[in-house]
Amino acid sequence: MTSALFSPIRLAGLELANRIAVSPMCQYSADDGSATDWHLMHLGMLANSGAGLVVVEATHVExxxxxxxxxxxxxxxDNEAAxxxxVYQARRAGHARFGIQLAHSGRKGSAQKPWEGGGALKDSEDPWPTIAASALPxxxxxxxxxxxxxxxxxxVRDAFVNSARRAVRIGFDAIELHMAHGYLxxxxxxxxxxxxxxxxxxxxENRMRFPLSVARAVRAAVPKEVPLGARITGSxxxxxxxxxxxxxxxxxxxKAEGFDFLCVSSGGVALDIRNPSEPGYNVAIAARVKREAGIAARAVGLIVxxxxxxxxVSKGEADMVALGRGFLDDPHWGWHAAKALGAxxxxxxxxxxxxxKLWAPAAKG
Structure with a gap:
């Protein structure tokens, strides 16, 4: 049996070994935006997770x-050098290709780290002013x-372009813009x-005017062979x-702006909204995006x-899948998936x- 999940896929000038992506997952461990040794350990581990693509966490443009x-x-x-x-060291050690998600937090910025409460920064915690489409918390x-x-x-549009150019200089294999989860x-x-x-x-059309201006400007700055995509909201x-x-x-x-792929997520636009909890709850929406927009789609959300x-993937509902917590729980999820699927x-x-092939317990599972 040939596994669809472990078949290669081409996005613009990039060929990936399989259809598995590690979803961008904030680590809240940077120093004034600069990656640290934690990121070296974290991304180095995921470089050998069995995923064809590892997407670096939401990386902010200002x-x-x-x-x-x-x-x-x-x-x-300093951010670029760090x-x-x-990425250089992780790529040397591993087999995955690396993408990056560029983002601006909008009204969800100036927040505490999750383990410090996850709410808005208090006056004693060095908060900063935020911007949003409207003056609504x-x-x-x-x-x-x-x-x-x-x-x-x-x-902000110029900042996205500047960060995209830095990402190209670093040598990222793919770039995506964060256009979901209630951020700017x-x-x-x-x-x-x-x-x-x-x-x-x-x-x-009016509400899309600013996001599309960012998309257009970044597409003009990113070479055509580097796949450019976005994470969008499905609902x-x-x-x-x-x-x-x-x-x-x-x-x-x-797609009309020249984007090559989309990752379909959902929710997050307001504090009191709760997403569905059934496995793969975004898959049907990703299938519609793939079918009706005619663009490569990645599904994410409780794919376990x-x-x-x-x-x-085999049903054609999405071209790729992305897992986040699944890889935190099992950093070799891709290895174990290959074994389960005969790949x-x-x-x-x-x-x-x-x-x-060399260790009996692994062969037996």
Whole structure:
């Protein structure tokens, strides 16, 4: 049996060995945006996880665009040098290709790390001013952002371009923009968080104006052979919010700007919204995006087992799957998935003796 999950895929000029991606997962362990030895250990481990692509956590395009004081950034020469070191070493040690997710936190910024409470920074914790589509807080107890001006939008768009150019210099194999989870771009798209009455609010076309201007500018700065994509929302999971129909239209608009792939997630636009809890709850939306927009789609969200991931790809519901917590729980998830599906996956030579061909316990499972 040939596994669809472990078949190669080509995105622009990049060929990946399989259809598994490690989802970008914030580590809250950077130093003024700069990657640290924690990132070297974390990404070095995932480089040999069996995934074809590892996407580096949300990496913010300006200092006040971070979520927390510990979030990764790519807005300074120091940030670039630190991340280049980590990616170079991880790539040397592993087999995966590396992508990066570029982001701006919008009204969800100036926040505590999850293990420090996860709420808005207190006055004693060095908070910073935030911007958003409208001057509406993310939830009760959160800072009220300033409504973004034209000058803010121009600055942020230029910051995305600057960070994208840094990512290209570092040598990332793929770049994606974070346009989901209630951060700045998604905050403009969603009618729940965008109450503007100017050319950036109201109709779907107006709400897409700023995010598409960022997409257009980044696409112009990224070489065509480097695949460019975005994580988009499949649903806001609330009445009067964005729907799967909107996700298809967002996908069509980004494809028209020259994007190569999309990762379909959902939720996160307001503090009190809860996503569904059934396995693969975004898969049906990803399938619509793939089919109706005609763009490569990656599904993410409670994809846990190899059999589940295989079914998503083999049925054509998505071109790739992304796992986050699954890889935190089992850093060799890709190895174990290959064994379960009768496929092969590259391993470092130093670990070959623990493979099923050379170690009986591995062969027996």
């Amino acid at each position: 200092r006040h665009g971070r979520i927390t004081h510990g979030c990764l950034g790519l807005y300074s020469d 991340l280049a070191r980590v 993310f939830g009760e107890g959160w800072h009220t952002p300033r409504e973004a001006t034209e000058a803010d939008m121009d600055r 771009a998604h905050g403009f798209m969603s009618p729940l968080s965008n109450k503007r009455t100017d050319q950036y609010g109201g109709s779907f 806001d999971w609330r009445e009067d919010g964005l729907t799967p129909d909107d996700a298809v239209n967002i996908a069509k608009a980004l 087992t190899p059999e589940q991931a295989e079914a998503v 092969e996956v590259a391993r470092p030579r130093q670990y070959l003796r623990a493979g099923p």
